[in-house]
Amino acid sequence: MENQDQALNIVWVADNDSLATWCKYWAELPVIAVDTEFIRRTTYFPITGLIQISEGEKAVLIDPLTIDQWEPLRALMVNPSVMKVFHACSEDLDVFERLLGVLPTPFYDTQIGEAYAGAQWSLSYVKLVASYLNIEVAKDETRSDWIQRPLTDAQKRYAALDVVYLAQLYPLQVAKLEDKNMLDWVLEDCESLKWQHQMNADPEQNWANVKTAWRLSPEGLTLLRMLFIWRDEQARKENIPKGQILKDRTLWALGKTLPDHHKAISETEELTGKQHRLYGDEILGMVALVKNLSEDELQLPLETPLPSQAGDLTKAIKAYSRERAQTLEIAPEAMLKRKLLEPLVHHLFDGSVIDWQNPAMTGWRREVIIDPVLERFKKAEIEH
Known part of the structure; x- marks a missing residue:
């Protein structure tokens, strides 16, 4: 060489x-x-x-x-x-x-x-x-x-x-x-x-991806969404990493506890004294706002993770995708990434709607793998 x-x-x-x-x-x-x-x-x-x-x-x-x-x-x-x-x-x-x-x-x-x-x-x-x-x-x-x-x-x-x-x-x-x-x-x-x-880059598209967000109540989810979007705006304004404002885990914990006074905020998981001093009043203001919302104004519950019974379906689709990739001589990861696999499994398992606005779900991939997966593993043939 x-x-x-x-x-x-x-x-x-x-x-x-x-x-x-x-x-x-x-x-x-x-x-x-x-x-x-x-x-x-x-x-x-x-x-x-x-x-x-x-x-x-x-x-x-x-x-x-x-x-x-x-x-x-x-x-x-x-x-x-x-x-x-x-x-x-x-x-x-x-x-x-x-x-x-x-x-x-x-x-x-x-x-x-x-x-x-x-x-x-x-x-x-x-x-x-x-x-x-x-x-x-x-x-x-x-x-x-x-x-x-x-x-x-x-x-x-x-x-x-x-x-x-x-x-x-x-x-x-x-x-x-x-x-x-x-x-x-x-x-x-x-x-x-x-x-x-x-x-x-759009926090509105990503707040629900916070780990175990689906466990939160409608009030907790509403606060999580508000905090997530506020954190991004604040990080841009201060030009510092988002984690220095508040970590994801802290956002989730605030959504879980909905603290309505400073002592409760100070006990929040992974929230530092500096963060409390800088952002405590902002957090309390958002909690108060959420608690004054009507039930119709609160965030709807998130989709729960698939049950363990869906594991066999996931494995079967992965195996089929690998076979198709090997036949075409391309990297298996390029055929069907996890972000595309999960909505397919959800759709087949519980009828969830597929987001066809995602360009990765269209074009060659839809013809070569997505439509064949939907046909091969259609819901009527799945026992659960």
């Missing part, structure tokens, strides 16, 4: 005019590889330290600490004629949404692609480069401080290689996908990832 000692053409871009010039160049290309470096240890929002873009030859490193006119890059990121190629891009989407106010469109994720091209799930960038280019990439700068200036030569080289090799391996992976007639499947999953990113 080759090492990474080849000469690199690295360009440092630290002013608005240079960025605009490069964006004009990239806008004429069909494909660019993109990556970001950031830190997010003590903040709600990622702090962008670097943006890297390459067409496979030059690695352009964009300094977000000195640039403040982002419209050219924003236009590039949503240019429908330019495919933006990433690897494991979930956190990169956070960076671009924060910095530019847009999500890259169209985009392609090579980690998703490899689940179909090589039947490898969640493959690392290092292993992907080794597989396609026979090159060993060191990852010794993974935990670097990307906000410091100047960046070291080692940091710049590390950042550059993340996009140069990505641009080079992309057409090789696409060729494999085209041979398997699965390129459209990957592009569908990339769009689905973007949809899931938007859902994950």
